[in-house]
Amino acid sequence: MAAINLSVRDAAAKKAASPPILQRVSAQAIARVVTGVAALISFGIIFLMLFFLVAYAYPAIRFNGLGFFISPIWNIGNQYGSGTVTRAGFSAEAGASFGALVFIFGSVVTAVITMIFAVPLSLMVALSLVYRVPRQIRPLANALVELMAGVPSVVYGLWGLVVLVPWIGGALAPWVTAHLGFIPFLGGASGSGNGLAASVFILALMVIPIMVATTRDVILAQSTSLFEASMALGSTSWQAMTWAVVPSVRKGVVASVLLAFGRALGETIAVLMVCGAAINSFPQNFFSPVNTIAAVIVSQLESALTDASGMAQRSLAELACVLFIITLLVNVIARGIMRGADRREGAKA
Amino acid sequence: MRKTLALVLAALLLVFVGGRALAATDLLETGSTLLYPLMNLWVAAYQQAHGDVQITTQGTGSGTGISQAISGVAQIGASDAYMADAQMKNTPMLNIPLAISAQQINYNVPGLNNVHLNLSGPVLAAIYSGQIQYWDDAKIKDINKQYGSKLPHQQIVPIHRADGSGDTFIFTQYLSKSTPSWAGGPGYGTTISWPSVGTAVGATGNPGMVQTCQNTVGSIAYIGVSFLNQTDKAGLGYAALENQAGKFVLPTATTIAAAARALDAKTPGDERISLIFAPGEDSYPIINYEYAIVNPKQGDAAKAAELKKFLDWSLESSGGQSEKFLGAVHFLPLPASIVAKSKAQIEKIQ
Numbered sequence: 237m238a239a240i241n242l243s244v245r246d247a248a249a250k251k252a253a254s255p256p257i258l259q260r261v262s263a264q265a266i267a268r269v270v271t272g273v274a275a276l277i278s279f280g281i282i283f284l285m286l287f288f289l290v291a292y293a294y295p296a297i298r299f300n301g302l303g304f305f306i307s308p309i310w311n312i313g314n315q316y317g318s319g320t321v322t323r324a325g326f327s328a329e330a331g332a333s334f335g336a337l338v339f340i341f342g343s344v345v346t347a348v349i350t351m352i353f354a355v356p357l358s359l360m361v362a363l364s365l366v367y368r369v370p371r372q373i374r375p376l377a378n379a380l381v382e383l384m385a386g387v388p389s390v391v392y393g394l395w396g397l398v399v400l401v402p403w404i405g406g407a408l409a410p411w412v413t414a415h416l417g418f419i420p421f422l423g424g425a426s427g428s429g430n431g432l433a434a435s436v437f438i439l440a441l442m443v444i445p446i447m448v449a450t451t452r453d454v455i456l457a458q459s460t461s462l463f464e465a466s467m468a469l470g471s472t473s474w475q476a477m478t479w480a481v482v483p484s485v486r487k488g489v490v491a492s493v494l495l496a497f498g499r500a501l502g503e504t505i506a507v508l509m510v511c512g513a514a515i516n517s518f519p520q521n522f523f524s525p526v527n528t529i530a531a532v533i534v535s536q537l538e539s540a541l542t543d544a545s546g547m548a549q550r551s552l553a554e555l556a557c558v559l560f561i562i563t564l565l566v567n568v569i570a571r572g573i574m575r576g577a578d579r580r581e582g583a584k585a
Numbered sequence: 586m587r588k589t590l591a592l593v594l595a596a597l598l599l600v601f602v603g604g605r606a607l608a609a610t611d612l613l614e615t616g617s618t619l620l621y622p623l624m625n626l627w628v629a630a631y632q633q634a635h636g637d638v639q640i641t642t643q644g645t646g647s648g649t650g651i652s653q654a655i656s657g658v659a660q661i662g663a664s665d666a667y668m669a670d671a672q673m674k675n676t677p678m679l680n681i682p683l684a685i686s687a688q689q690i691n692y693n694v695p696g697l698n699n700v701h702l703n704l705s706g707p708v709l710a711a712i713y714s715g716q717i718q719y720w721d722d723a724k725i726k727d728i729n730k731q732y733g734s735k736l737p738h739q740q741i742v743p744i745h746r747a748d749g750s751g752d753t754f755i756f757t758q759y760l761s762k763s764t765p766s767w768a769g770g771p772g773y774g775t776t777i778s779w780p781s782v783g784t785a786v787g788a789t790g791n792p793g794m795v796q797t798c799q800n801t802v803g804s805i806a807y808i809g810v811s812f813l814n815q816t817d818k819a820g821l822g823y824a825a826l827e828n829q830a831g832k833f834v835l836p837t838a839t840t841i842a843a844a845a846r847a848l849d850a851k852t853p854g855d856e857r858i859s860l861i862f863a864p865g866e867d868s869y870p871i872i873n874y875e876y877a878i879v880n881p882k883q884g885d886a887a888k889a890a891e892l893k894k895f896l897d898w899s900l901e902s903s904g905g906q907s908e909k910f911l912g913a914v915h916f917l918p919l920p921a922s923i924v925a926k927s928k929a930q931i932e933k934i935q
Contacts, residue, residue, distance in 0.1 A: 311778030315669045329671070331772065402800045428742050428786045428801035513747035513787025520783045527787075535789070538648030539749030539776035544671035 289557050296550035298324040300334045304554060307335025309516055310532075312539060312548040320545060328547035336529070336555055338518060343528040343559070345519070346432065346507070347500040350439040355493055357440075358447035363477050365448065366455045367463065378452075385445035393506030396438045401510055404437075405429020409523040424521045430512030432519050432526040438506050443496035450495065454488030455481060487574055494570040498563055504530040529559045610891045615643040616650015616663030617751050618791040619686060619809030620875045622914045624663065627905050631898060638891045644790065648749020648775050654678060654878040660892050662878035665751020665809070666775050667857035679881050679930045680857050682874035683899055684906070685845050685917040687810040687836045688755055689823040689871075693798050694720055696735055698822035701835055703728045705827035706763025706862075706870070712805060713743045713760070714770070715782035720803065728833070740784060742804040744797050747787030749775045752794075755861055755873045756807040762862040763827070763870070795819055807871075810836055811914035828870045829862050836869050841917050844868035849920045856926055874923075875916070881933045889934050896931045900924050 290297075297304075301324065313321070313329030320327045328334075361381075369377050409426035417423030462484055466476035482489070512525025513535055519526045533552050540548035614624055621644030628640045645653075647664040654662025655676050667680045690704055708724055711717040717724055721736040729736065746753045757773035771777050779785060786804075788797040791812045798806040799819040808816055813836075816823065825833040834840045844863035852858050862870045877896060883889035899905030906918040919927065 308781075309778060312774070312776060314772050315671065315774045317772075318670065331778075333778070397796075405800055406802075425740055425784050427784055428744075428797060428804060430786050430788075430797065508747075508789070513789075514785070515779050515787065517781035517783060517785065524783060525786050535747045535787070536749075536776065538646055538652060539774075541652035542648055542668075542672060542749065542775060544669065544675050 286557070286560060289553055289560065293550050293553035293557055295326040296334065296547060296554040299326040299328060299547060300551060300554065304334060304336050304551075305340070306337060307333060308337045308518065309333045309335045310338065310536075312536075312543050313545070315543065326547070328545045329543065332545075332547060334547070334551040334554075336551075336558065338514065338516065339527050339529045339532045339555065340558060340562075341518060342511075342514070342526045343501055343530070343562070346435045346439060346511075346526060346528055347497055349432070349436050350443060350500045351493065351497055353436065354440045354444050354447060354496065358444045358451060358492075358496075359482070359489065361444070361448045362451035362455060363481070365452050367473065367477065381445050381448050381452075384441075385449055389442060389503060389506040390509075392438050392442055393509035396434055396506060396510040400437060401429040401434050403429070404431075404434050404523065409433065413521070413523070421521050425523070427523045427525065428512065429523075430510055431514075431522075431524050432511075433522050434510040434512075435507050435526060435528075438510055439500045439503060442503065442506065443500050446499060447492050447496045450492035451485070451489055454485045454492070457488075458485055490570060490574055494566060497566055501528075501563060501566070502530055502559065504528075504534055507531045508534055529555050529562075610638045610887050612638060612640045612661065612888065612892060612895065613643070613653075613659040614640060614661040614663060614877075615645050615653050615659040616661075616878070617647045617665050617875065618644040619665050619688075619752060619811055620663040620683070622811045623684065623875070623910060623916060626910045626913060627899060630910070631895060631905075635894070638895070640895065646746075646748040646790065647751035647754070651678075651775075651878050654880060657880065657884075660879070660883065660888060661896075664876045664878050665873055666754035667859075667874070667876055668878065673857075677881070679877075679879045679933060680855060681877045681879060681896065681927050681930045682856050682919055682923055683877050683896075683927070684875045684911060685841060685860075685872060685919060686875045687841045687869055687872040687915070688752060688807055689810055689813060689816070689836050690805065690826060691795075691798055691808050691816050691821040691823050692805045693802055693821055694739065695737060695802060697732060698820055700732065701823060701825045702732065703827070703833040704824040705833075706760055706767075709805075710760045710764040710767040712741055713745070713782070713785075714767070714780040715785075717741065718784075728827070739803040742784045742786060742801050743782060744786050744788055744794060744801070744804050744806040745779055746776075746789070746794065748789050751775060751873070752791065752807055752809055753777065755871055758859055758861040759826075759871045762859075763829075795821070810841075811916065813915050826870050828866075828868050829864050830866045830868070832866055834867060834869050836871075836915075838917060840867050840869035841872050844870070844872045845917065845920065849923055852923060852926065854926060854929070856923070856930065874919075879934060882935055893931055893934050896934075897928065900927055900931075 311331055311333045313332030315329055317330050319330035321330050321332060365377055405428045409429065412422055413424060413426045462480045463476050466480035507528055508531035511527055511531055514525035514527045533555055536552060540552050543549065621642065624642045628642050632640065647666055650662035650664045651668060653659040655678065668678060705728060708717065711724065718741055720739045720741060726733045726736060754773060754775045757777050761768040761773045771780060786797055788794045791809050794806045794808050795812055795815050798804045798821055825835045827833050843865050844860060847863040847865045847868055848860050860872045860874065883892065911918055
């Protein structure tokens, strides 16, 4: 009887409580499977992309060897000749030399100089958006920043080509080289306006809104108590920002800087339009033509497609691998920096 | 609800069927920005008379023209360069001349843009390899005695094409044929490995060349003759070039025709030949056939038929070869013997 009672009570209890449990369990299981598969897919896609890229570039990797990283000469070879040149079992047209040093150097240099200008500027803009800009016009300022972040890069590129480049070539560069030419890297030929300066300017225009928007959100997420406490202790608002607010949002700032750095490294069309497409030569000053990995892949692709040996296409794929790896390295280093910061903070606490 | 759906479907069907009936066949032409202005004139006129075919034109560079004709994306790949032997071995294509074009050397030198400086292959090769860096260099003064004192001490900015280009092909072929050191060094092609010159700038397309040259004091650029109106409007000067006979000649109808005459008998059946640096006192040294790169096996019979019709029309003296089209872009019509060879090639399209 007791047993029956028990079982009846059990059944009743089950009737009351079990469907939700069952539902919850199955929903959880489904969610776990779905998210797991989604994570695997995104991971798998990146892995497969890299795998096929490397597999496609393999003949070029063998053919070019180390020369790819130390030679500044990019030459798809004599397409209209009759000879071929063979290295490591793979052949290209006679005279071919695929050295990527100019482009690797150009990518890193344009991105780094862009960040040197853009990071302090965006940090200051973000801080003033949160603490300085009057409340009435803040929504307008925020909307403007978001609008700038959303403008397609080709629009910036076109503006750069039509407005910025003639201005740099006709006014800025001649003035700077004449009056500030004693500073290294600012003297010498003023050039056409297409080049490093124009690329950096355009890239900064594109990454500053991104950094401002993300940094602003990080600062807003932080409670204002730090700022207020610091002010209450008698610091100026500048001191409160630099000593109290900025250190507390360091991690978020690093993340936003990296996001922007990645964007600057990979930006293609806008840079291609204003960089001057340097080939076989390094920039001699701030106004010299330059070229980046992303830009050269686009500008050389059509010629590469007509290379009968196919080695030019494969070498462009090798360039793409290099860009991939540089971006990956930047990410890994950044994670390291953030983990280091975490540990130091942990030790302090 | 169901009624609306039916209405929408019916409308879609009508648009689809109607669209099919209006333009039965689509053809895509892409490639050379030098040929692009002419293609636009041709296609606009041709479509007025032939409503049953829809031809789209794109100026993307000869490199793209060749590769998209090979891949089958485009039916006509426009190119200023004929295909190399190695490419032809991989994928046999027809190289069909449509007109005779030329290229001028433009410059932006204050005070001299309204006259024609003399330039030679060796001087241009020295400029593009960085050995001549200023406009008042002795080598430039030597061949420009009448302007000797007017040449400024201004740094030269050599502008070249950043994209794969038939203009690069014919320009570097002129340098190769006139200057042994260039032939043994950078050579020629639709893209080449330019010598390292600190001031050198790459520009995209003929329009990009015009714009960069206009914006840059002291610059020099090679630009297709179909952009002569634009370079004049931009206030750029253009040079008289030294030909094989040692004479300095301007690109005019007479000098371009003289160069073409010198070589039309030598043009082979597949019509792949360089017209650069032609012999003769009056020959302008940088002229070329403008090619339609076409796959002989089109696969689609309707497209092949329309393609042949359009190409045939472009070779008619009352059609594409008439002065009202070619004159507008400073091209010259093909001689009768070349038209016959081109028509024989068009016959091979299936």
